Amino acid sequence: xxxxxxxxxxxxxxxxxxxxxxxxxxxxxxxxxxxxxxxxxxxxxxxxxxxxxxxxxxxxxxxxxxxxxxxxxxxxxxxxxxxxxxxxxxxxxxxxxxxxxxxxxxxxxxxxxxxxxxxxxxxxxxxxxxxxxxxxxxxxxxxxxxxx
Amino acid sequence: xxxxxxxxxxxxxxxxxxxxxxxxxxxxxxxxxxxxxxxxxxxxxxxxxxxxxxxxxxxxxxxxxxxxxxxxxxxxxxxxxxxxxxxxxxxxxxxxxxxxxxxxxxxxxxxxxxxxxxxxxxxxxxxxxxxxxxxxxxxxxxxxxxxxxxxxxxxxxxxxxxxxxxxxxxxxxxxxxxxxxxxxxxxxxxxxxxxxxxxxxxxxxxxxxxxxxxxxxxxxxxxxxxxxxxxxxxxxxxxxxxxxxxxxxxxxxxxxxxxxxxxxxxxxxxxxxxxxxxxxxxxxxxxxxxxxxxxxxxxxxxxxxxxxxxxxxxxxxxxxxxxxxxxxxxxxxxxxxxxxxxxxxxxxxxxxxxxxxxxxxxxxxxxxxxxxxxxxxxxxxxxxxxxxxxxxxxxxxxxxxxxxxxxxx
Numbered sequence: 001x002x003x004x005x006x007x008x009x010x011x012x013x014x015x016x017x018x019x020x021x022x023x024x025x026x027x028x029x030x031x032x033x034x035x036x037x038x039x040x041x042x043x044x045x046x047x048x049x050x051x052x053x054x055x056x057x058x059x060x061x062x063x064x065x066x067x068x069x070x071x072x073x074x075x076x077x078x079x080x081x082x083x084x085x086x087x088x089x090x091x092x093x094x095x096x097x098x099x100x101x102x103x104x105x106x107x108x109x110x111x112x113x114x115x116x117x118x119x120x121x122x123x124x125x126x127x128x129x130x131x132x133x134x135x136x137x138x139x140x141x142x143x144x145x146x147x148x
Numbered sequence: 149x150x151x152x153x154x155x156x157x158x159x160x161x162x163x164x165x166x167x168x169x170x171x172x173x174x175x176x177x178x179x180x181x182x183x184x185x186x187x188x189x190x191x192x193x194x195x196x197x198x199x200x201x202x203x204x205x206x207x208x209x210x211x212x213x214x215x216x217x218x219x220x221x222x223x224x225x226x227x228x229x230x231x232x233x234x235x236x237x238x239x240x241x242x243x244x245x246x247x248x249x250x251x252x253x254x255x256x257x258x259x260x261x262x263x264x265x266x267x268x269x270x271x272x273x274x275x276x277x278x279x280x281x282x283x284x285x286x287x288x289x290x291x292x293x294x295x296x297x298x299x300x301x302x303x304x305x306x307x308x309x310x311x312x313x314x315x316x317x318x319x320x321x322x323x324x325x326x327x328x329x330x331x332x333x334x335x336x337x338x339x340x341x342x343x344x345x346x347x348x349x350x351x352x353x354x355x356x357x358x359x360x361x362x363x364x365x366x367x368x369x370x371x372x373x374x375x376x377x378x379x380x381x382x383x384x385x386x387x388x389x390x391x392x393x394x395x396x397x398x399x400x401x402x403x404x405x406x407x408x409x410x411x412x413x414x415x416x417x418x419x420x421x422x423x424x425x426x427x428x429x430x431x432x433x434x435x436x437x438x439x440x441x442x443x444x445x446x447x448x449x450x451x452x453x454x455x456x457x458x459x460x461x462x463x464x465x466x467x468x469x470x471x472x473x474x475x476x477x478x479x480x481x482x483x484x485x486x487x488x489x490x491x492x493x494x495x496x497x498x499x500x501x502x503x504x505x506x507x508x509x510x511x512x513x514x515x516x517x518x519x520x521x522x523x524x525x526x527x528x529x530x531x532x533x534x535x536x537x538x539x540x541x542x543x544x545x546x547x548x549x550x551x552x553x554x555x556x557x
Contacts, residue, residue, distance in 0.1 A: 059307070078391075
């Protein structure tokens, strides 16, 4: 709690930096905790609901802890047309988890997402900030191995 | 009308990490010309005369936007480059920024000079975070060369939200709020970011500026059609052999683009993303322009094996998920449409479903707060127009299946 307050107060308190502060926390801790949200609300002088509202609006900010690496497979039409379903099932089998879940060792979280702008390389996915395109089931294990 | 590289002129020609390769090819000559030979008003006149319209999808005259902002009686003005390319099937701005960030900087510098904005933001979607380094490096190099003296460019990262590509939601996001649409008027050129005059231009729009200044409005206006000047960068994906980015003269026929991308056995093409128009194969000669179909330039191709209702269902599921939720017509309308389309695609529809889709479409288009809800029903209406039989057959099948199972309703 104390640590969180320090972090928030170290950053500019103007409203415009709220989203960036939440994004930073997401990167650092893998999620934005209730404690962080209340600390941020206090520090910015905003109602708790307001900060919670911002934190939960954006899909790249989560209020539950994510694993060290986040896999986001695109489920939108251009990737769907290129058999994204097969890629989704392959990742499910490789990791033993469903979309929305995290592996017990916290190595991976697995989510489905809307268009990531890699339709020319469909089916595609993001692992953290990296784009992996032209995916095939056999390439999946190779890609996953490179994230520890 | 063939492929023509205007916006993409320097892509895969220069080194996007080395400003000198851009300077060697007339880079920043347009900014120099604007600053030394033209007044801001003259720059706006030139852009207006060129007929350049916004390339993000809405197609508002760029020069008019600039003029409104220029004339706004406020000292502080903002410029925003919309790099929140979230429209399904669109990846042209990604390609542009990846290969030529410098023309974008030059376009922004000219926009700043013309409108009087001294602070600019590039709003980059979270999915494109891998471009951050490249963009920061480009800003740094241009700044060190002394070419960005009158404009402070900052990058703002999105956090995963389609609707933030909509200009008013985008401004809320930069202000650190939920990315919800705002009521308009007032429009951004009079009251935008922090209620100050704000110009919001798409990446591709700004990419056109340097060449308009260098070659003149006449040169630009000679390309394209009456209402659609210049070129357009298309993102082609789906059932094609060569998905990718293609720049063509405005008014080029869809057929030409399909041939370039290697589309075979085409059934329908969706143009403009999840809420784009659906063009059946029989209309493949349609010209691509603001007068006909265009949007963001997303071109998603579906071959004979695809089911039209399934396509529209998936479009709507995308929009329902990405609706910001502020206004009821969009929030509830997209959800209701998803429900109906889902049961139709599964063969569990009802007689009333087609009428219900049409009623919902009317309400959503009339009363949604922003573009998302206003155009969300387009694929539904287009397919009802061209593939009504598919819908009717699906309803009959549903009724038949139900009667076999002994269900009366």
